[in-house]
Amino acid sequence: MPASRASYRAVLRLPHARRTFAAALLGRLSYGIVPLSVMLSVTRASGSYAVAGTVMALFGGTAVFLSPARAALVDRYGPRRALLAMNAAYLALLALLTLGLTRPSPLALALLAAAAGSCCPPLGPTMRALWGRITPDRALLQRAYSLDGVAEELLFVTGPLLVGVLVGFAPPAAGILVGAALMGVGTAAFVASPAVRAVPPGRRTARRTAGGGPRRLLRPVAAAAAVGLAIGVADLLIVAFTQGRGYGGSSAAWLLASMSAGSAVGGLAHGAVSWRAAPGARLPLLTAGLGLALCAAGLAPGVITLATAVAAVGFFVSPTITTGYLMADESAAPEARVRAGAWVNTAVNAGSTVGTAVAGALAGRAPVTVCFAMTGAVVLMTAAAVTARPQGVGRRVPA
Template sequence: MVGPYRGLFSTRGAKSFVLAGFVGRIPISMLGIGITLLVHSITGSYATAGAVAAIVSLAFAVAAPLSGRLVDRFGQARILVPFVLVHGVALSGMMLLAHAHAPIWTLFASGAIAGASATSLGSMVRARWSHLLSDSGKLHAAFSFESVADEVIFVTGPAFTAVLATSVNVYAGLIVVVVLTVGGTLAFALLKGTEPPVVRHRENKGSPIAIPGVALLSAVMLAMGAVFGCVDIVTIAFAEEQGNKGAAGFLLAAISGGSMVSGLWYGARSWKIDLRSRLVRGLIVFVAGFTPVLLMGGLPAMAVALFFAGLAISPTLITTFSLVERLVPAAQLTEGMAWLSTSIGFGVAVGAWAGGHLTDSYGASNAYGFAYACALLAMLVGVAGSSWLRTPVASETRS
């Protein structure tokens, strides 16, 4: 299984930017649960906690395409440094406001700034791989590795945050988020040797979202993001209903663990079927795998169900990024990938908001139904519009 990944790190500068990017991305999995636990601790409401977490995701979703376009125009380092510094200050301000028992609106305001100043570091790591690798097989392995790295982050991050918040201090998780985000992102930005050059083009090209295939994939990611946002909130409440709130992180790690295992397997295979067919199959498996989650009533059974629910996530995300890499011109690659991130962000915001309200009104077990409905919607949209992905437009040369 490790064969296809073995040669990746002989690529010039790969080890450094992969490590820095990994550190800078670890907080992705910690931020939502850290904010949820903090706000719930001072308000006692999952609806309010979910709403604050949703504002952060929503602000990121709105700003991500803009930051992606700025990166394509000016380069990664010139945009990352000021953005991450503002992000760190905004998260620190949110914690200080919570500690001072400031009005709730101030948490929403600081959360909006924190979300808007967050950057899609994973897209920039993938853009570096795309710049350095011309072989499609190696690029498939690289994208698969990055998705597996994301899942390692989502396996460890929620559990680590939950343990810090419940065993050490409710602020501890977000403090770690600030340190890792700022440190990792600055280190990544300083690695100029592997940074993709700014590609100048004379013609006035519109946004990548105008490409039908990119619009379709963004819609699918919007629905999948709603699944992720809902599951994050509802799983915390489910663990509390079962009398063990600290188990929430381990339940969330279970779904990421399933995704990590399938991602390793998926990236190690040499596929003969096209990307479109792989996306359709992945979405169908995603819905089928999520169905048992609706029927579970205890922590051990739910952990197993969430593991199987996660099996289709990583292959679907890998395929989606690979399709965008083929659909979008090189000069707009970061913005194109950012549209996937922004769609997931919008979905997470909707899912977190809906999950919080449904949990408060109907209980956690019933609230999982919203996540299932969103998974079903992602499948229906992907299957119905898959003809737009049948013959992807060839990318411009990425050399």
Template sequence: MRSYLSVWRLPSAPVLLVAGFAGRLPSAMVPLALLLMVQQRTGSYAVAGLAAATYGLAMAGMAPVLGRLADRRTPRPVLLAQAAGYPLLLALLVAAVLGGAPTAVVLAASAAAGAATPLVSGVVRALWSRVDPEVRGTAFALDATATELVFVAGPTLVAALTVLAGPAWALGVSGVLAVAGALGVATSAAMRRWVPVPDGPRTSPFATVLTPGLPRVLLSGAALMLGFGALEVAVPAFAEAAGAPGASGLLLALWALGSVAGGLWFGARVVSVSLPRQYRWLLLGVTIGLAPLTAASSPWVLGALLFLGGTAIAPTLTVQNSLVGSIAPAHATTEAFTWLSTMATGASAVGAALGGALIEGPAGVTGSLLLAVAGAAVAVLVTLVPGRRPTRGRAPEPVAA
């Protein structure tokens, strides 16, 4: 607990934690609320799924571009511009759907809103990478734990607002939260002390993502998230096959809560093992935790196994973030973290699609669960592939968050 207090006492830590949580909630709320709103208006899950996927892909594709701009000019003007533009584009998206606009218009509005999503997550992680190394690991642990809570609170809030007022209201609340989070981070004391590091030589638009050591972290993270995407569609299918479709939300919440518990425990520990070794062993722990899911016989058993298996997730993400922060060029930390988010978003979508196909085929739910285990196992194997030793340019001076 003392280690968490040391982070909380940093000047801007409460703002970064609270505003970061609020600003990340839309990432778990908008795709689901958009899916529900489009389906209600069109009666088509295909169109609804396409709109949600378009939003997510646009968000993932634009993030590294804006991340690079944020590193060059400081993230503040980027966040302020997004805080002004995002709610307007989200309102246009709601108007297009409720107004019965053609599918092409809805998709275009979804892409525009997704591309304008505030870079709260990447900027907050970049700020944490600049704090004193003695508390940096704990800060990343709190950040990973808060991210897990986002995916518990976000869908729950969407469900409640949809029942009480409708999915359009859930999108409206998402816009308010995004603006609050972006403004909170943009006006924090840590942001005011951000000094851009002179840009290094760039031979291609992918210079940052090709930094020695970073491709292995990104590819292993993508493999892991592909498995998680498969698991996220396998759990509702398992619950429906067991005759308890309403239990899917509870099961996924147990998985996230297990991760929260593991993250809080791990963040209070002092680990002397190197970050790459920690990352490899934690990925192995995730793989071992996922393996028993294929033998679950009931939703109750699955819930217990999800909670236990989830305890390794937040620690893994904590070390993953620490690795990215230590490997990324000093002039491109925000961009590096946005690449991590982009890879995770894309891989999760692919995993969900593959998992759904397996569930509909002869392999069934077990096939999707096996894909989840395979994704985590591939992530471990990626970390074993030899590569160039990570190097880093002049690091930014540590600042109190």
């Protein structure tokens, strides 16, 4: 397909694309609803923030860090068999968790939350792998990934807002059931799509791709971890900035929204450009741009300038992640694409978790400016680390 025709409209005109993508998004909306609903429900039922935090950490930890293992099952058995089995287990465990809230036992709630997180169907990585199967060229795949990334960003903004509306007239546990229903319906519709039904089960042992696939995967995973670190740090430092200068709580919300808006704009703009440079060449440049934007955010004297700076931070978030997914797709064998994408996704989430923890430790000991600069420096070092070496550099020349 010519680059001029590789538009977002062309992505949605691919055979079965609209139906499959809509089903995946419906199920993935659960990702934005269930975690907050679990946190609010356990807090209300147990009366303890410590219990709620532990339950939430176990749910989120197993969901994130076991994502590559679940993706491997999709690669091995095919999306229909694997996703339907995981979906059934996930819904059953969420139902048991909701039932357990009536007579809360911290141990039981923790075990159920950990088990539910470990069964969460990886609709995101599976959809991205499917884009790789149904798109005819790399230019269109770039736009598909950009569209997917921006849509996911909006889901994580919309989900908590829906929970906020729901708890206005129903208990928080209702949010768990709503999220479960969305996942159930979305997964069922997704696997019923002809595009998904056409995906065969993988082989028991995945072959290696040319060019050292596992080694090439390290670069997008490292960059994705740096993006997650930047997001986690920025989220907490924005709150620290507004509180330290006496701004209201709504200021932090608007600043976070500006970062999300910047990410959406950056993702759509990046996907719309027909790049001549390969993803591997773009990845360090985008990562470096993110690092410089973080350093600039630390220099902001007020809330308006910080809003501009964090929008610039967000502008590099989605393009960097999208480029990481493109590199992961290139490095993986066809029967290992879901797993490769899941590693990038896991790196973002793991980096965000670490970033929040690090920012929490530093915010009380160093000025916000210094915290932003330190994070930017780490991201810039990551950009240098993920720069591809020219052929022959660092190799011993035979005598």
